[in-house]
Structure formats: structure tokens, C-alpha cells
């Protein structure tokens with residue numbers, strides 16, 4: 064509910080995430096006025112495959128937007144713009160005449176395009192993709208997922224060539240539906256989302272015709288690439304037509320880039336790390352496209368209207384919060400995510416156990432699709448409490464590996480790490496992070512930085528906020544953890560972690576992928 068401190072007008076931000084969709088209404092000071100959230104089904108048709116129902120997602124998005132506005136007790140006249148942020152890479156193709164998806168969306172964690180990526184590597188070469196798109200060839204990215212759909216849905220290639228099929232990541236799907244769907248919905252994406260497809264040339268920030276041709280994705284299915292902060296269209300039709308018709312849809316950023324923006328990492332060298340299903344550490348590299356030699360991704364940070372594109376380096380970790388979910392849902396060792404902390408605190412250390420959750424291979428900095436999870440160092444001494452500790456340490460050590468890669472690639476030391484996301488509620492994990500990084504870890508007042516970043520970008524696009532300097536003034540520290548681990552322990556534990564990582568490699572044979 065609004066109160067005296069949260070007078071309108073407001074900006075609403077939609078975060079279409081991996082496990083849920085949420086909408087948050089923010090006031091001018093960047094404070095949360097209301098939140099609504101709804102989970103969607105995770106569909107696992109085969110080992111390594113992960114799908115979402117795009118219709119369910121669109122229904123949930125409409126519900127949470129209506130829910131957040133109702134909880135805020137405001138009317139559409141109070142909302143100046145809507146911003147979008149989204150799980151990245153997750154790919155949906157749909158029929159532009161009916162609005163019906165042709166298949167479930169293929170989620171970023173899905174590994175079904177492994178063999179296709181290996182074949183592309185042999186035929187086109189890894190280096191070419193790295194050089195032009197900033198990305199390694201991996202099943203993580205959207206382009207090969209689109210190719211898989213074109214190959215595996217009956218008659219789809221012909222329909223795509225006939226101009227009946229549209230491609231989108233979740234930003235595109237939500238914007239198209241929000242702005243009218245079959246009745247003139249805008250088919251657009253922003254430059255951050257486009258930079259995760261393996262189809263966009265990082266140097267031109269446009270689709271790369273030759274690369275698209277080599278993957279086999281027809282250009283006519285691709286959306287127009289726009290900046291991250293501009294008016295793409297207005298809300299029209301759907302369940303939201305009556306409620307919010309005419310409100311500008313004014314930003315889109317991939318969720319990790321939105322978090323970079325929401326954390327006010329506007330200067331070159333500033334870094335944030337978001338701890339959710341996976342973990343994503345992103346460094347603002349200004350106007351520099353830094354080629355990574357240490358296993359990071361080169362990507363777009365954001366682009367505000369017609370201002371120059373800001374680039375970034377990213378370390379992506381596939382499994383962090385989802386390991387906690389796995390302990391809860393598959394193993395039944397805890398009954399809530401928060402319980403992992405209580406269980407881990409019941410022992411002093413990991414009892415010699417190291418858990419490397421390479422459930423979908425290893426992402427940065429290794430990029431090894433043949434890796435699978437291991438628990439190393441087991442003896443009969445190890446209890447479920449030690450495992451809980453190893454689960455949290457897995458997130459901390461994976462972060463350390465990324466931080467090392469970032470220092471190598473950028474030449475900048477890590478001075479402090481700004482953190483956000485669901486896992487930052489875990490104080491033990493935050494302390495472990497400070498310990499293994501040997502750097503302070505800082506959490507802001509508004510930990511919902513993903514939605515905040517989308518709101519900020521939308522607000523800048525419609526003049527609700529005037530500049531990034533104004534936004535910086537909203538950033539406030541809520542908590543800070545400083546390193547307490549001695550160097551000898553840190554070095555010994557890191558060495559053990561790396562030994563455990565080594566043991567995940569090569570589990571999947573070539574003919575199994």
C-alpha cells in the first residue's frame with residue numbers, strides 16, 4: 064500500500080525470471096511500493112532438457128502486473144512507464160498470425176544443443192563466434208536453440224521461411240504480447256538480450272548475417288534490435304489492456320544487465336554479482352569490448368537511448384541457488400531454502416567434502432559440457448550438515464574462480480563486490496564470499512536490483528529520472544561483510560576446490576551428448 068513516503072507517480076517493472084515472474088512498483092526514490100510474484104512450471108522432458116510454457120508465462124506476467132498495481136492501491140494514471148527485465152537466452156518461437164508458441168520455450172539451462180554446438184565448432188570454428196559475438200559456442204545461448212526448434216518441429220522451417228514465425232527471448236515475447244500481440248504487437252529486443260543469442264555482432268550491435276546463416280537461423284524471424292531504454296510501444300489488449308492501456312513500455316534488459324544497472328554500476332570497473340538460480344558476475348567495461356582469454360563472456364551492459372553502448376565482462380555460473388533447491392526438492396535434506404544456513408551453521412567446516420554442481424556441465428570460466436556434478440572428499444565422517452556447508456561453499460568458490468578470471472582479463476583488482484538476489488539472504492554464504500574473495504561484500508538496501516534496473520531504464524526513457532547521477536543518489540548500503548579467513552586456509556581450501564572441479568571433467572563421452 065502507498066503511504067505518505069511513497070507518493071506517486073511510479074514506474075512498474077516486470078521481471079520474467081527462470082522460476083517466477085514478478086512485478087514491482089517503484090517510487091521516485093527507487094523504493095519498493097508493492098510486489099507480486101508467481102512461479103511457473105519447470106518442465107524436464109529428458110535429462111539435461113529444461114522447458115517453460117510461454118503461454119503460462121504470459122498469463123502469469125499479466126496476473127502479477129495486475130496484482131502489484133492492486134496491492135499498491137494506485138491507478139494507471141499513477142504509472143508513468145513499464146520496464147521489462149528477463150531471464151536471458153530462453154527461446155520461444157511463435158506463429159505471428161495466431162500468437163501461439165510452436166513448442167515450449169527452451170530454457171537457458173537446457174543442454175540439448177550440445178551436439179549442434181560441437182558441429183558448429185568443427186564447421187565454422189569457435190574463434191569466429193568469440194570474435195564476432197563475444198561468446199563461446201555453448202548450448203547456453205539462444206541461436207542454436209532456435210535452430211533446434213526449426214529442425215525438430217514439423218514444417219517449422221517452411222513456415223519460418225514463409226514469414227509466419229517470430230523468434231524471441233522472453234523480453235521480446237512479453238513486449239510483443241504487451242503491445243498488442245497479433246494486433247500489431249512490436250517485435251523488438253534490446254541490445255543486451257540480443258548479445259546473448261550468438262547471432263549479434265558485438266562490434267555493430269546488429270544481427271550478423273553470416274553467423275545467422277552458419278547457425279541456420281533465417282533473419283526474417285529475428286526482432287529489431289533497439290536500445291535498452293526507449294519507448295517500444297504502449298500497452299494494448301490482453302488482460303492488461305483495460306487496466307494499463309496506453310502506458311509506455313519503455314525498457315528491456317537481460318536480468319543480469321538490469322541488476323548491473325540497478326546496482327548503479329555506471330562506471331568502468333564496477334562489478335556486481337547476482338545470486339539466484341544461477342549466479343552472474345558482471346563488470347562494466349565502459350566503451351571497451353574486452354576479449355576474454357580467461358573464460359568470461361564479452362557482452363553488452365546496457366544502452367540508454369541514443370547514448371553509446373556500454374559493454375561488460377560476465378562470469379556466468381549455471382548452478383548456485385538451484386543446488387539449494389536440489390537439496391530441498393530432490394534430496395529432502397532441508398524443507399526450506401533458508402534452512403540450509405541453519406544446517407550449515409551446526410558444524411564448524413565442510414568435514415573435507417567439496418560439492419561441484421556441474422549439473423549442466425560447467426559454465427564460466429571452464430565452458431565444459433562434458434562435466435557432471437561430483438561430491439569429492441567423502442569419508443564416513445561427513446554428515447548432511449557438512450554437505451550443507453559444501454553446498455554454500457560451492458557458490459563461494461565458483462565466484463572466486465570468476466573473480467580471478469575478471470582480474471586476468473580486465474587488469475583491475477576486485478576492490479569490493481556488490482551483491483543481490485535471493486541467496487544474499489544467507490549471511491553465512493555472504494561471509495564465505497568475503498572470505499574466499501578476500502574483499503568486502505556489500506548488499507544494498509533494495510536487493511531487488513533486477514527490477515530496479517529495469518525501472519530505472521524505463522524511467523530514464525520517459526524523463527521520470529533525468530540522469531544516472533540522480534539514480535546513484537538512491538543507492539544505499541544495507542550490509543557489509545569483511546574477510547575473516549587467513550590466507551593459508553584460503554589457499555588450502557581453494558586448492559581442494561580446484562581438485563574437485565578437475566574430477567567433474569570428461570564424465571560425458573562424445574557419443575553421449
Ligand SMILES: Nc1ncnc2c1ncn2[C@@H]1O[C@H](COP(=O)(O)OP(=O)(O)O)[C@@H](O)[C@H]1O
Nearest residue numbers: 082339340384385387388400401484485486489
Ligand atoms: N536463505 C537462502 N539460502 C540459500 N539459498 C537461498 C536462500 N533463499 C533463497 N535461496 C535460493 O535463491 C534462489 C531464488 O533467488 P531469486 O533471486 O528469486 O532467483 P531467480 O531470480 O533466479 O528465480 C533459489 O534458487 C533458492 O534456492
Ligand SMILES: O=P(O)(O)OC[C@H](O)CO
Nearest residue numbers: 080081150151339340341
Ligand atoms: O532468471 P535468473 O535470475 O535465473 O537469470 C537467468 C539468467 O539470465 C540466464 O542467463
